[in-house]
Amino acid sequence: MTHTKPSLRLGIDLDGVVADFTSGWISRYNQEFDAEIDPASVTFWDGIHKLTHFADMAEFWHWSSDVDGASIFRHLEPYDGAIEALNTLFDQGHEIVILTHKPRFAISDTFAWLAEHGLKSREVHLIERKWDIDCDLYIDDADHNLEAYVHYRPDRLICRYVQPWNSPREHVIDIAEWTDLFSLVEKSLDRGGAAEPA
Ligand SMILES: [Mg+2]
Numbered sequence: 001m002t003h004t005k006p007s008l009r010l011g012i013d014l015d016g017v018v019a020d021f022t023s024g025w026i027s028r029y030n031q032e033f034d035a036e037i038d039p040a041s042v043t044f045w046d047g048i049h050k051l052t053h054f055a056d057m058a059e060f061w062h063w064s065s066d067v068d069g070a071s072i073f074r075h076l077e078p079y080d081g082a083i084e085a086l087n088t089l090f091d092q093g094h095e096i097v098i099l100t101h102k103p104r105f106a107i108s109d110t111f112a113w114l115a116e117h118g119l120k121s122r123e124v125h126l127i128e129r130k131w132d133i134d135c136d137l138y139i140d141d142a143d144h145n146l147e148a149y150v151h152y153r154p155d156r157l158i159c160r161y162v163q164p165w166n167s168p169r170e171h172v173i174d175i176a177e178w179t180d181l182f183s184l185v186e187k188s189l190d191r192g193g194a195a196e197p198a
Contacts, residue, residue: 006189007093010181011135012086014100015076016142017161019113024076026051028067043164045142065105073102074109078117085178087120089185096121099130099138137188139175141165146172157188 131152
């Protein structure tokens with residue numbers, strides 16, 4: 001008799017969750033413009049250009065599209081333990097489904113970044129409407145995405161990757177460390193995959 005190992009489809013955002021966008025752009029910006037922006041000053045989602053000399057976000061994105069020959073997304077560092085945790089979950093049989101919204105200029109850099117960091121995923125979506133992709137669990141750092149997940153996928157596990165720019169939300173589970181995800185996945189499997197937010 002064959003026995004199918006229970007597994008979950010894990011919908012994973014990249015920037016602010018796996019890739020450290022904040023420290024990444026700030027270190028490049030500080031270097032290039034001899035500035036001293038503190039990454040800890042990013043406590044809001046919209047309008048990060050206000051920390052810079054750029055007039056608006058269009059100028060910010062224009063700069064970020066070519067930093068040392070690639071877009072800023074090519075240069076980001078992963079958060080500690082993120083790649084390891086995801087690859088462990090992949091090796092346990094779970095599907096790692098990347099759900100990331102990127103500017104058009106960053107598309108090939110995103111695939112190059114995933115390959116460079118050895119993230120094992122069979123499914124990568126560069127998409128704004130992330131909730132259109134069916135997963136058992138979602139992790140994101142943007143309040144507007146968490147709100148949309150609660151609205152469109154109320155019966156799934158929805159996780160906030162805790163950052164200074166997001167807030168606790170009803171029906172959303174806080175993930176502060178990547179290792180928090182292991183017990184959450186275990187608990188979900190014990191319940192037969194049924195979602196039951198804390
Ligand atoms: Mg994000």
